[in-house]
Amino acid sequence: MGRSTGILAVTSALPEKTLTYEELEQRFGPETMKKVLSGSGIRHRRVAPRGVCGSDLAYDAACQLLDDHQIDRQTIDLLIFCTQTPDYFLPTTACILHERLRLKPECASFDINLGCSQYIYALSVAHSMIYAGVASRALVLTGDTLSQTLHPMDRSVVPLLADGGSASLVGEVPEGQGFLGFKLGTDGTGHKYLMIPAGGFRIPISEKTSNEITDTEGNVRTQQNLYMNGAAIFHFAISVVPTTIHSILSELSLSMNDVDLFLFHQANKYMLDYLLRKLKILPEKTHFFIEDVGNSSGSTVPIVLYEAWRAGKIRPGALVLMIGFGVGLSWAATVVRWPDNALNVVPNRTG
Amino acid sequence: MTQGEFISEFAQILDVVPAELQPETELSTFCNWDSVAYLAAMVLIDEGLGITLRPEVISNAKTFGDILKAVDSAFQP
Numbered sequence: 440m441g442r443s444t445g446i447l448a449v450t451s452a453l454p455e456k457t458l459t460y461e462e463l464e465q466r467f468g469p470e471t472m473k474k475v476l477s478g479s480g481i482r483h484r485r486v487a488p489r490g491v492c493g494s495d496l497a498y499d500a501a502c503q504l505l506d507d508h509q510i511d512r513q514t515i516d517l518l519i520f521c522t523q524t525p526d527y528f529l530p531t532t533a534c535i536l537h538e539r540l541r542l543k544p545e546c547a548s549f550d551i552n553l554g555c556s557q558y559i560y561a562l563s564v565a566h567s568m569i570y571a572g573v574a575s576r577a578l579v580l581t582g583d584t585l586s587q588t589l590h591p592m593d594r595s596v597v598p599l600l601a602d603g604g605s606a607s608l609v610g611e612v613p614e615g616q617g618f619l620g621f622k623l624g625t626d627g628t629g630h631k632y633l634m635i636p637a638g639g640f641r642i643p644i645s646e647k648t649s650n651e652i653t654d655t656e657g658n659v660r661t662q663q664n665l666y667m668n669g670a671a672i673f674h675f676a677i678s679v680v681p682t683t684i685h686s687i688l689s690e691l692s693l694s695m696n697d698v699d700l701f702l703f704h705q706a707n708k709y710m711l712d713y714l715l716r717k718l719k720i721l722p723e724k725t726h727f728f729i730e731d732v733g734n735s736s737g738s739t740v741p742i743v744l745y746e747a748w749r750a751g752k753i754r755p756g757a758l759v760l761m762i763g764f765g766v767g768l769s770w771a772a773t774v775v776r777w778p779d780n781a782l783n784v785v786p787n788r789t790g
Numbered sequence: 791m792t793q794g795e796f797i798s799e800f801a802q803i804l805d806v807v808p809a810e811l812q813p814e815t816e817l818s819t820f821c822n823w824d825s826v827a828y829l830a831a832m833v834l835i836d837e838g839l840g841i842t843l844r845p846e847v848i849s850n851a852k853t854f855g856d857i858l859k860a861v862d863s864a865f866q867p
Contacts, residue, residue: 478826595825656824670828670845677832678842713833 444569445617445775446562448508448782449607451742452500453732454487458586458597467594475598480708484601484733486586493522493582494532496604496738498539501580504606505540507785512541517574518548519565521557521581521737523766524588525550536580547574554633555704555765556623557581557737558605559773563621565609577609581738585665588635590651592659596667599707601733605741612778622687622772624679629768632671637662672765676710679770680762681718687760687772698724698774700752704763705729705739726752736765748784755779791838793858793865799838800857803830813855825849831857839864 460482464472476482487496497520505512518540520533533548542548547568551561558581565577582604589596637648648662660666680703688694701720703711708729715725726747728739735742740763747753757777764770791799794808801808804820804827817823828848836842839861851857 474824474826478829668845669825670832670849673829673832674842674845677836709829709833713837716837 442570442572442611443614443617444566444609445612445778445781446744447608447610447612447778447780448504449605449741449745449748450500450504450507450785451738451745452496452503452582452604452606453485453735453742454491454496454602456486456488457483457731458486458601459483463598466591467598471594472598475594478707478709479599480711480727480730481599481733483731484586484598485603485735487584487602489587491584492526493524493584493602493604494520494526494536495582496584496602497522497580497582497606498536498604500582500604500606501536501540501578503785504578504608508608508782510608513543514576515540515542515578516546517565517568517577518542518546519551519561519577519579520548521551521553521561521579522583523552523554523557523737524583524585525552540578542578553767553769554737555706555739556763556767556769556771558607558740559621559761559763559771560623560769562607562609562618562773563623563771566618566621569609569611575610579607579609579741581605581741583736583738585736588665590660590664593664595656595658595669596665599734600665601735603732603735603738603742605738605745607741608782612780616776616778619774619776620687620691622683622690624683624770626675626679626768629671629675632668632675632768633666633766635663635665672768673707673710675768676706676764677713677717679764679768680714683762683764683770683772684718684760687774691774693758693774695720697758698760699757700747700759701725702740702743702747702759702761704765705743706734706765726750737763739763745784749786753777755781791864796834796838796861796864799834800831800854803827803834811854813853813858815854817851817854817857835861
């Protein structure tokens with residue numbers, strides 16, 4: 440009981456296909472795309488073809504992680520798959536991944552579906568289960584194909600959202616290293632600001648739900664497509680993110696200066712630039728990975744973590760604060776002291 | 791930030807000259823008053839005036855006067 444845990448390795452898997460700025464210029468016009476680029480910082484976005492699921496991206500990332508670091512699959516006794524685009528309503532996709540990854544029967548497997556905050560929620564669960572002695576070594580996977588939920592003529596979301604996956608190994612670390620704390624939160628009053636209204640049990644699929652609606656800005660969607668109120672999400676982010684960061688640091692008796700690297704959910708660069716100004720964080724104390732890959736929802740945090748690690752910005756002993764925020768509305772932050780026993784970073788194959 | 795500076799910065803968001811922004815000016819007359827402008831306005835008001843306005847206050851504003859009324863407290867002595 441009471442083991443310190445941390446992230447020992449992480450990698451990402453991105454689809455090879457890119458939906459380019461130029462293609463979207465053809466679709467939405469040059470003026471719209473100029474505004475999108477200045478308003479979001481996203482130029483190109485990686486999208487998976489039909490038939491490729493978030494679990495496939497997670498599987499690719501997991502295989503990379505296990506093979507590149509020569510990790511014995513039989514030592515994994517916890518698999519958490521984070522997704523909001525599961526293979527099926529049931530069974531839970533983590534069980535399918537359990538089969539594909541040939542993990543042992545004694546490995547607990549389940550999904551967490553919480554979008555932009557899901558990775559950190561999953562880390563908190565993995566940490567808690569290992570800390571309590573219920574597990575000892577966890578694979579935390581993420582994978583989403585949100586691009587497949589969008590109406591192709593909805594310019595409020597098509598230029599922004601992308602697909603991606605990741606795999607992280609979570610296990611025991613030296614005392615005082617790894618996860619120092621977590622801060623989780625919810626504002627359910629905002630659930631309607633980012634949702635796919637139809638397709639669940641509240642509003643089943645029908646002829647009506649497939650009717651196209653054009654909003655006041657000319658965006659087209661059906662109730663079966665993802666809808667996002669960008670202004671409401673923006674307002675939420677600029678309110679909740681600073682408060683949560685100050686709160687978790689205060690609880691850990693740390694200051695902003697103690698943190699070596701701040702990693703944010705890569706939602707929108709304009710928003711992130713503003714958050715850096717608001718929090719007075721120097722650009723060299725963060726990392727961006729959004730311009731050419733887009734916003735892959737619940738995978739952006741582990742993906743930017745991997746990219747920062749690959750860029751040499753994270754070494755043993757470094758204090759890293761990660762924060763995810765979005766759909767739900769939901770948010771999660773963690774502060775991690777990068778452990779001495781973290782595995783060496785390996786370049787991924789799909790970067 | 792003074793009210794004059796605020797009006798000037800707001801005008802830049804809409805790509806117009808400050809003189810075009812009068813209290814009775816209808817925002818819908820500006821082609822750049824859209825969801826991207828709402829975000830820029832939110833940042834201007836949050837960063838420049840220290841007020842975090844709910845997004846519907848901005849998106850439901852009919853005139854520039856509605857915006858000025860919403861941020862009026864920032865200019866009180």
